[in-house]
Amino acid sequence: KTKKSKASQAASTAAAPETPKLDKGELKAAIVRHLHCTLGTDENKANNHAWWKATCAAIQELVLEGLRKTQKSHYFNDTRAVHYFSAEFLMGRLLSNNMHNLNLFETANDALTELGISLTDVLEEEPDMALGNGGLGRLAACFIDSLATMEMPAIGYGIHYEHGLFRQEIKNGAQIERPDSWRDYGNPWEICRPESIQEVSLYGYVETKYGDNGRIQKEWHPGSIVKGVPWDIPVVGYGGKTVNVLRLWQSQSSGYFNWDVFNAGGYVDAQVENVQAETISKVLYPNDETEAGKELRLIQQYFFCACSLKDIIRRYKRAHGDDWSRFTDQVVIQLNDTHPAIAIPELMRILVDRAELDWDKAWQICTKTFAYTNHTLLPEALEKWPARMLEKILPRHLEIIYEINHRFMAEVEKKWPGDNAIKSKLSIIEESSEKMVRMGNLSVIGSFRVNGVAEIHSMLVKKNLFPEFDQLWPEKLTNVTNGITPRRWLKACNPALSALIDKKIGDQWPLNLSQLTELAVYADNKTFQKQFMKVKQDNKVALAQTIKELTGLTVNTDAIFDIQIKRLHEYKRQHLNLLHILALYRRLLENPSYDMHPRVFIFGAKAAPGYTLAKDIIFAINKVAEKINNDPRVNTKLQVVFLPNYRVSLAEKMIPAADVSEQISTAGKEASGTGNMKLALNGAVTVGTLDGANIEIAEEVGDDNIFIFGLTVDEVAELKRKGYSPDDYYYKNAEIKAILDWLETDYFTPGKPGALASVKHSLLSGGDPYLCLADFDSYSAAQEQVDAAYRDKTRWAKMAIMNTAMMGKFTSDRSIKDYVDRVWNLTACIVEN
Numbered sequence: 001k002t003k004k005s006k007a008s009q010a011a012s013t014a015a016a017p018e019t020p021k022l023d024k025g026e027l028k029a030a031i032v033r034h035l036h037c038t039l040g041t042d043e044n045k046a047n048n049h050a051w052w053k054a055t056c057a058a059i060q061e062l063v064l065e066g067l068r069k070t071q072k073s074h075y076f077n078d079t080r081a082v083h084y085f086s087a088e089f090l091m092g093r094l095l096s097n098n099m100h101n102l103n104l105f106e107t108a109n110d111a112l113t114e115l116g117i118s119l120t121d122v123l124e125e126e127p128d129m130a131l132g133n134g135g136l137g138r139l140a141a142c143f144i145d146s147l148a149t150m151e152m153p154a155i156g157y158g159i160h161y162e163h164g165l166f167r168q169e170i171k172n173g174a175q176i177e178r179p180d181s182w183r184d185y186g187n188p189w190e191i192c193r194p195e196s197i198q199e200v201s202l203y204g205y206v207e208t209k210y211g212d213n214g215r216i217q218k219e220w221h222p223g224s225i226v227k228g229v230p231w232d233i234p235v236v237g238y239g240g241k242t243v244n245v246l247r248l249w250q251s252q253s254s255g256y257f258n259w260d261v262f263n264a265g266g267y268v269d270a271q272v273e274n275v276q277a278e279t280i281s282k283v284l285y286p287n288d289e290t291e292a293g294k295e296l297r298l299i300q301q302y303f304f305c306a307c308s309l310k311d312i313i314r315r316y317k318r319a320h321g322d323d324w325s326r327f328t329d330q331v332v333i334q335l336n337d338t339h340p341a342i343a344i345p346e347l348m349r350i351l352v353d354r355a356e357l358d359w360d361k362a363w364q365i366c367t368k369t370f371a372y373t374n375h376t377l378l379p380e381a382l383e384k385w386p387a388r389m390l391e392k393i394l395p396r397h398l399e400i401i402y403e404i405n406h407r408f409m410a411e412v413e414k415k416w417p418g419d420n421a422i423k424s425k426l427s428i429i430e431e432s433s434e435k436m437v438r439m440g441n442l443s444v445i446g447s448f449r450v451n452g453v454a455e456i457h458s459m460l461v462k463k464n465l466f467p468e469f470d471q472l473w474p475e476k477l478t479n480v481t482n483g484i485t486p487r488r489w490l491k492a493c494n495p496a497l498s499a500l501i502d503k504k505i506g507d508q509w510p511l512n513l514s515q516l517t518e519l520a521v522y523a524d525n526k527t528f529q530k531q532f533m534k535v536k537q538d539n540k541v542a543l544a545q546t547i548k549e550l551t552g553l554t555v556n557t558d559a560i561f562d563i564q565i566k567r568l569h570e571y572k573r574q575h576l577n578l579l580h581i582l583a584l585y586r587r588l589l590e591n592p593s594y595d596m597h598p599r600v601f602i603f604g605a606k607a608a609p610g611y612t613l614a615k616d617i618i619f620a621i622n623k624v625a626e627k628i629n630n631d632p633r634v635n636t637k638l639q640v641v642f643l644p645n646y647r648v649s650l651a652e653k654m655i656p657a658a659d660v661s662e663q664i665s666t667a668g669k670e671a672s673g674t675g676n677m678k679l680a681l682n683g684a685v686t687v688g689t690l691d692g693a694n695i696e697i698a699e700e701v702g703d704d705n706i707f708i709f710g711l712t713v714d715e716v717a718e719l720k721r722k723g724y725s726p727d728d729y730y731y732k733n734a735e736i737k738a739i740l741d742w743l744e745t746d747y748f749t750p751g752k753p754g755a756l757a758s759v760k761h762s763l764l765s766g767g768d769p770y771l772c773l774a775d776f777d778s779y780s781a782a783q784e785q786v787d788a789a790y791r792d793k794t795r796w797a798k799m800a801i802m803n804t805a806m807m808g809k810f811t812s813d814r815s816i817k818d819y820v821d822r823v824w825n826l827t828a829c830i831v832e833n
């Protein structure tokens with residue numbers, strides 16, 4: 001089914017972490033100094049929060065030294081740099097990561113211990129920096145870690161949201177959203193840079209003028225102007241040499257056209273303008289995989305793109321003046337999905353209207369500057385903006401988009417003369433009842449390279465999403481399989497396993513993850529198996545403690561820890577997992593001696609606040625969990641946990657404790673997945689479909705070390721073509737019927753029959769768009785294999801070890817190397833110490 005491929009080697013340019021820059025005594029002194037001089041408190045009064053801030057401040061001193069040296073090196077070498085444009089950066093916590101990357105974790109632990117303080121408790125004080133929804137935002141965070149580690153000149157550009165992704169509470173089984181306030185008591189890492197404030201225009205109208213050479217000149221007269229205030233977060237590479245920055249823009253009122261109101265005595269009215277301007281960076285839209293179509297969202301996108309481009313051009317001009325000829329040698333911009341696609345017409349506007357370059361020259365620069373990453377094929381996630389909305393907010397940009405499209409349509413006409421069907425498909429403008437601007441088409445047309453995020457996804461991007469673009473420009477579409485940083489996702493989050501690996505193969509694997517293959521020779525070694533599984537067991541005990549604290553439930557740590565953690569979405573099929581749990585529950589009730597190894601099913605997932613069915617599935621999981629966990633007939637064998645407020649810092653506690661990793665999306669729907677990589681790296685065995693990066697994980701670990709089930713992409717297409725009817729499965733499979741009917745009773749919601757019915761109906765009258773029922777039997781059979789494999793302790797230990805050993809390909813260092821080779825054409829810049 002799967003073939004074995006050799007993991008591409010990520011030859012890291014970075015060297016081993018050096019001896020720490022501070023010893024224990026010096027770090028201790030620095031922490032205490034900050035307690036006194038930065039926080040104005042002392043050792044006796046300080047609580048953990050104060051200790052956290054003082055420790056951050058002590059570490060930040062070293063970080064900033066690295067930042068200065070890096071910026072100096074980049075400046076003097078006039079380096080080409082990648083500018084990673086992303087509406088989301090899901091950074092999580094920074095203290096532990098920065099300490100690890102500076103090789104100061106042990107030192108800090110010892111220093112704080114001597115001060116009578118627990119580092120673990122101090123780390124828990126840090127709020128997650130949750131400026132992202134899920135995979136796409138976390139990928140950006142892993143990528144900037146790898147870029148710094150590999151000493152690549154790079155800058156991340158995004159939005160300084162006041163509120164990141166909402167905090168999830170579970171009340172009576174249902175999700176409640178609460179605002180996230182990650183900066184409430186100050187963020188010790190960020191540095192405000194008022195000297196680099198930019199101004200951004202919005203609204204207004206376009207004036208057409210005739211220049212002296214008869215040239216038509218366009219002038220945009222904006223209706224309002226907002227300020228972008230940059231906040232820099234230093235990004236420390238592993239080894240601490242290169243420190244890049246993540247620059248996030250906060251919106252602020254510019255005071256533009258407030259003055260009349262103000263002078264007329266309208267002090268309070270003038271504040272309305274301020275509030276509107278400041279709304280732009282207020283809150284992260286909490287949708288993944290759906291496009292909201294909201295005006296404020298478009299303004300957010302333009303706001304951060306316009307600020308970032310001005311920043312880039314200011315820096316370029318400092319070195320090269322008005323000579324644009326070297327711009328594309330110095331600057332490459334990566335668009336993280338289409339959210340920053342408006343940067344394409346914005347750069348055209350700057351070049352044509354401001355720099356007065358002719359269109360062809362400007363377009364040549366543009367199409368050598370941008371590259372675009374596609375993260376989804378789901379139609380509801382592909383961004384489209386009403387032309388009328390663009391016209392109102394960005395009138396000049398709409399004109400430029402029309403011009404780009406006009407010229408592109410001429411190219412299409414040359415390639416496919418008279419073919420109007422192809423033209424309407426490739427056009428940036430969708431001529432529906434309401435004219436729409438397709439940001440995906442704009443991104444492909446305006447970029448020199450377009451990539452998908454796993455082999456199968458990139459193949460589908462070529463074959464199904466953009467086949468004509470692929471014919472037109474055969475070199476443009478490519479693949480870069482996603483990756484994860486092994487520093488955060490193994491070294492920092494799983495210290496016991498890291499120490500065991502260090503002992504076996506040395507400590508260079510965080511920089512060259514393919515070295516983990518050296519563990520494979522120990523996969524059959526009884527002693528190593530014992531050590532490996534002891535680490536897993538200890539991690540399970542630690543997670544059980546967290547579960548107890550968060551939910552009150554005591555879980556059986558001898559059970560299989562079966563974990564599904566990701567955003568809640570129908571295509572990810574948490575409800576397929578739930579159907580299987582219900583099947584086990586029924587089997588146990590019908591046959592009390594039903595033979596299964598005890599299992600704890602653990603979920604973590606946030607639903608978009610407006611996604612009703614996703615919230616219903618969360619409610620169903622919680623209600624089923626409540627029933628099962630309180631049913632003494634089954635709860636020694638079966639338990640279900642829903643951990644509230646899934647986020648990066650919770651993932652770091654869950655992943656090291658997983659035995660089984662659930663990666664069960666409908667084939668063709670999950671572009672890549674990255675949680676699948678994190679779990680396998682920590683020795684969890686995947687139960688998964690042949691979807692996204694699961695396919696490449698299977699190639700690496702081999703068929704014996706993964707449980708693949710379900711329809712393939714081709715089989716899904718074939719079934720849909722023939723006409724899929726969930727009723728066929730419902731009526732022919734007694735177990736499926738019984739489970740679905742069960743959901744409609746009041747068994748799980750006493751006194752409230754039908755409270756879980758929406759889940760059933762989505763799978764029957766709703767048409768089961770993601771084929772849960774079609775894949776159910778295959779899934780259930782795979783789970784029986786999991787059960788059998790786990791009971792064979794030696795076999796399982798070997799599988800777990802092989803998963804860790806074979807994950808080398810999935811380091812984000814390898815992804816970055818692929819981007820460098822296939823897209824960015826960058827060279828590392830060695831920072832002098």
Ligand code: NBY
Binds near residue numbers: 285287453692
């Ligand atoms: O990007 C995810 C993919 O689903 C996953 O398979 C892949 O591994 C990961 C990294 O490549 N996509 C994702 O996370 N998308 C979003 O978070 C997202 C957020 C906002 C919007 C759309 C998608 N939006 O339109 O607002």
